Amino acid sequence: MGKQRKTWSPELKEQIVLAVLSGERTIAEAAREYEVSESLIHTWRAQFLEAGRARLQGARPDAAQKKLEKEVQQLKAIIADKELSLYIAKKIRGL
Template structure:
């Protein structure tokens, strides 16, 4: 039974970056690092799917809202939450008022 090779994240990153170089081909990268093209394609796919997370805003929610110019309690998410609460309260009031009118 053959044992599956384990590669470090740094090694995978280096291979993927090399594979994106304009002056090289996937086949050249395969030969240089001794890898199958399917492995490099899989790593490239993972890189494309998860790469944007590197640039995600890692600040806390309050700091993010401040940098976007929202005052406390005014971000779109907070306003949606408030609208939901008010809608529920409004429905409760309508129902209780309807009971009192009869």
């Protein structure tokens, strides 16, 4: 039986990263205390800082979501148009 991957809640990740960034704990101390690899804490810290950097540059978290939703709607409209064209072509041919 394989080893299961441990998952951490976003709240716990934030707590760990903030403890490291505030100087309350070193990465090594946090890794030992929370039983997390140091490399994982480095990854979380980099993600946390990158998200903050993007937000300060004016990126809105929901802007990307809205863009994707608009693209999905456009693609759905294209599919509906193609399905209608296919339906009409089949009717004309008597299929």
